[in-house]
Amino acid sequence: MPTQPKQEVTQLLQAWHAGDHEALNQLVPLVESELRRLARIHMRGERQGHTLQTSALVNEAYLQLIDWQEVAWQNRAQFFAIASSMMRRVLVAHARQRNSQRRGGNCIRLSLSAAENVSDQTDPDVLALDEALAELEKLDAQRSRIVELKFFGGLEMKEISEVMSIPLRTVYREWESARTWLFMQLSQE
Amino acid sequence: MSSERHQQVMELFDEALERPFAERSAWLDQRCQANGELRQAVEKMLVAHEKCTPAFLEASAWEIEARQLAAADQPLQPGETLAQFTVLSPLGAGAMGDVYLARDTRLDRKVALKVLPTRFTWDASRLRRFEREARSASALNHQNIITIYDFGQAETDSGTRHFIAAEYVEGITLRTRLQDGALPIAEALDIAQQIAAALEAAHAAGIIHRDIKPENVMLRPDGVVKVLDFGIAKLTETKEPDAAALHRSTEQGTVIGTPGYMSPEQVRGQDVDTRTDIFSLGVVLYEMIAGQLPFRGATHADVMVALLERKLTPLGVLVPTVSSALDSLVTQMLKKERQERYAASSELPDTLKQCRLADSTRLRFWPKIKARFNPPSAKYIRAAAWLGAAIALTVIFLYWKNRSQGTLNQYLQSEWRQTSLQFSEKIGGASAISRIHFSPDGRLIVYSFLNDNVSDIWIKEIATGKTKKIFDQAGESFHPIWSPDGMNVAYASTKAGKLGIWAALATGGEPKLLWPVNQKVDLLVRWIKYETGGKIYFESSYNLYALDLNNGKVQPIKLFDKPSSHEFSISPDGEWCAYVESLQGQRHVWVSSLTKEATQQITFGEGSDASPIWFPDSKTLAFSSVRSNLRQTYVVELTTHRIKQITFGNDEFTPAAVKPDGSAIVGTLDRQFANLYSANLITGLEEEQSSDFGLQLFPDLAPESGQIAYCTPLPIRISSGDLFVKTALSAARPVKITSAALNPKWAPNGKEIAFLRATKGKYQIWKINPATQQEQMLSEEGVQLRGWTQVPYNLVASAYNWSPNSQQIAYVGLVEEKNGFKQERINIIESSDGQSRIIPSMRAMPGSLSCPTWSPNGAILAYLNSVKSGQPNFPLTEVIIYEDENERVIYQDKLELRILGWDSKAESLYLVRGSVNGRYNAPQPVQLLRLARTTGESYTIATLPNTYLLSLSLAKNRLHTAYVTRDEGHDQLRVVDLRTGRSRVIPTASDPGSYYSSLTWAPKGNQLFYSKQRSWVEINLLEINR
Secondary structure: OOOOHHHHHHHHHHHHHOOOOHHHHHHHHHHHHHHHHHHHHHHHHHHOOOOOOHHHHHHHHHHHHOOHHHOOOOOHHHHHHHHHHHHHHHHHHHHHHHHHHOHHHOOOOOOHHHHOEOOEOOOOOHHHHHHHHHHHHHHOHHHHHHHHHHHHOOOOHHHHHHHHOOOHHHHHHHHHHHHHHHHHHHHOO | OOHHHHHHHHHHHHHHHHOOHHHHHHHHHHHHOOOHHHHHHHHHHHHHHHHOOOOOOOOOHHHHHHHHHHHOOOOOOOOOEEOOEEEEEEEEEEOOEEEEEEEEOOOOEEEEEEEOOHHHOOOHHHHHHHHHHHHHHHHOOOOOEOOEEEEEEEEEOOEEEEEEEEEOOOOEEHHHHHOOOOOOHHHHHHHHHHHHHHHHHHHHOOOOOOOOOHHHEEEOOOOOEEEOOOOHHHHOOOOOOOOHHHHHHHHHOOOOOOOOOOOHHHHOOOOOOHHHHHHHHHHHHHHHHHOOOOOOOOOHHHHHHHHHHOOOOOHHHHOOOOOHHHHHHHHHHOOOOHHHOOOOOOOHHHHHHHHHHHHHHHHHHHHHHHOOEEOOOHHHHHHHHHHOOOOOOOOEEHHHHHHHOOOOOHHHHOOEEEEEEEEOOOOOOOOOEEEEEEOOOOOEEEEEEEEOOEEEEEEEEOOOOOEEEEOOOOOOEEEEEEOOOOOEEEEEEOHHHOOEEEEEEOOOOOOEEEEEOOOOOOEEEEEEEEOOEEEEEEEEOOEEEEEEOOOOOEEEEEOOOOOOOOOOEEOOOOOEEEEEEEEOOEEEEEEEEOOOOOEEEOOOOOOEEEEEEEOOOOOEEEEEEEOOOOEEEEEEEOOOOOEEEOOOOOOOOEEEEEOOOOOEEEEEEEEEEEEEEEEEOOOOOEEEEEOOOOEOEEEEEOOOOOEEEEEEEEOOEEEEEEEEEEEOOOOOOOEEEEEEEEEEEEOOOOOOEEEEEEEOOEEEEEEEOOOOOOEEEOOOOEEOOOOEEEOOEEEOOOOEEEOOOOOEEEEEEEEEOOOOOEEEEEEEEEOOOOOEEEOOOOOOOOOEEEEEEEOOOOOOEEEEEEEOOOOOOOOEEEEEEEEOOEEEEEEEEOOEEEEEEEOOOOOEEEEEEEOOOOOOOOOEEEEEEEEEOOOOOEEEEEEEEEEOHHHOEEOOOOOEEEEEEEEOOEEEEEEEEOOOOOEEEEOOOOOOOEEEEEEEEOOOOOEEEEEEEEEEEEEEEEEEOO
């Protein structure tokens, strides 16, 4: 019996959470199709002169991907915490795959100063950010977690505050310092 | 760094951020104590924070990946197929897609296959717009436009891919050619001319390229240039009429086009028009010749800032060998403001060709003329730089150089001041005083004076201002000149019905015929006494001739191919002739030897030069020119090339003659006032509405609010005035809401004002919201305005009108066909989005259209078509009704017609009928007609005597019409009742110098608004300030 995509994603997530690393590789193409759909939304949104809210976009992605009936976790906050970490892996894997497929196999690593391109935003390269975030993890578990939840998980500040059980004001403060630290790391290249 | 140290730094940073900026340093001193390393680490963070924009990490990884995915398309490999095309090899890659050489397997031919990036093809309607544009460009079948064979889409592994199959052009792109550096000027001009030819054809068809750059220009080995990618920029276009666009474009990166080649309006995200392509071509031309871009920067953002703000380094500064004409053309093409930019796509290929020919002639001609002329020195170019590129002199006559060595020119050294000599009689019309000349002793001036269409000759004594008319004889007398001894005045006259050159004593007496003319004499120029005898120089059919007074023989001196006014002026020593020559829409001063084959252009650059006149030294000229906005007077010394502007006011003085001692210049000022008035039709009370100095014309009343909109142009440029809005019948101050406007019309809902704006000989309809002052161009194509009369000021015919629901505007569109033939059509434009709908014309005989007039319910449109032809029964004016998508002629007339408007039920149309014989401002009997819409039956309501045909204005209640008559030399306002045909006089103060014009009704019908004009000519002196 063919599994529905939603069930499949949820099962893969649970398998991955249970220690099955192969589940990640199977997740990538599923996430990719969702990313393609998002890409279309994104392009239309951009043309109309406004970009979609990040959290709305990502929440929608989760809704598309995950069969909430099957989610065995205790609450949504806990799920997000785990999902963010997982999505980070999936997205980084996706970014790596995308880069390797690029023309000539060249990985164009956008350093921030070179990111000034007429049609590109000053987006950090996802791979570069993942590496910098790994550095931050070694020094600062709490701040790196905030970044992971926000940047990879797409959580809002309030949700981060709930998931991590820290005051909202602290989330804002530490997000700002973490963001600055990462910016410093990336622009040193 | 340890984790503890990191935590310490982060916490200090968090705290520092919460302190005011000014206190941070002291606070850090306190917190870090002597720990310099800690402090440094925190400060480093603070510096990074300043640089880190709020947008950093704002987008989630999801968004970034989704966007990257959207942007990444997989390249095709050789052998891969897309529909019937097999990829052979990649040809290039660009932002707008990868291009492959491919084989069309069905037709077995090579094509260039462009695969569009997926991110530009999500939007089907955008794709269709691009396709339509590209197809129509291709359909022009122009030698310089690439032919598109096919548009299509095909499924691939990575989704649907859209592609364009086009003619495969063997050759290189201009970009490749430019990699070897700048091109020879002649080659650059040849390429630019071919690009311009492509643009000319596309623009004539209403297609804008939007992305002219070297990558989009192919050079074939045989020299043919092909322009690629017409309309492709439509795929990425975002319309952002607001000021936020610039911010957006740099912050979020949605700017389309290629930085460096973009026009300022593209950078700003504004609507583009044909002038955008001209700008981009200007950049390409500049780059081809200079080897560098005119506006450069390290980053795209810097380039865009440079485009918007940095002043252009003239091409001539980088490449001194370019001609001034080319230099100024490029400067014109690169004007940041569209209104100022060279805009005539249709003339550009020719202009470039002329530049190219001039360039090559110059190169060939130079060695030959070098013996007689000195080439321009670099020193001179710098010396003339104070006038910018406006006026430049190149070559000088050795003759003058030899004569002037060591002397200073008093005319250039001097300061000049303007003094008024007199007010002439209040007379109608401009240039009623002309051809002023000083007597050799400088005591008297003589001039032609035109009054009531009869020209006489008058003499005035400067010291006393005493004036007398001489030679009071039957027939007209024109263009007096003095005999060298000052005893006689020679003039052209039609005495006894025959044209001849006559002379008479200045003191009076019987004139004698010097020479019976058997050719037309347009203008006497100067009487010179040579050792061999006297000669009178005169102009005939734009050529210069000399009459030898010894033998009566006429000798041609300067003959021209083109008929255009040359304003010849002979130097006092009788050796030189200065004149004005028109080239490419510009008028420049030239000087030519009367005895030798030597001719030289004196002024260059963009401008309209006029009336060159000589100083007594025969090596200095005064002339007037419109170089910026207003006509001013300049002095140019031909030996040193120095130029001095000597008038600076708003007067627009027209110099006519230099006093023989060189101490003064006499000239004329056309003085005009036209102020807004209202007349209460019940009480007869006339009230001044606006009495600012200058002209206030073409008032229009808002339907409800009682706001009045009007324009305030300068007398010589009616087409471009400021647009003011003011509350009528109040002391409220007028508010200027925009400039460069003509003929404002309130939308019937009173929310917006439409107006015409002239840009390089083309009118376009704009609209403005008077409250927000936001304006928008509605018609990209030209609007045919039939012009206006000046005394009094009336538009010759209405060119556009709002629909009653304020949603649409009907106008007379002017379409320039490829062959240069201009055709008119009635267009309807949606006021909200500028989308044009064209009335399908069934006219077999193309004519002049005018007066598009909506019925009160907006369902029917009436307009006029005037057909001029050599056949019998012509000229003919037709009244055409457009109803239920059908056009029909309901009435024809051999006389001139104007539509006044519909009756309230749209059952009949009110028309005005008269015989103008080429003079729209001549009062005449005018018939007021009512025309039945269904049958075309006409009924004469009234015949109005001595009426200005263009003055009639229908009241908003559609029951009355106001008009102006001229009785016994006075203008008079009248109102006719359309039901009875009875007229009554509106008592207003009027004198012979007053003219009433541009009548418009208040909504309630109890007030009439109009412009009351006074005009006269003033003779002024410009004197050296001693």
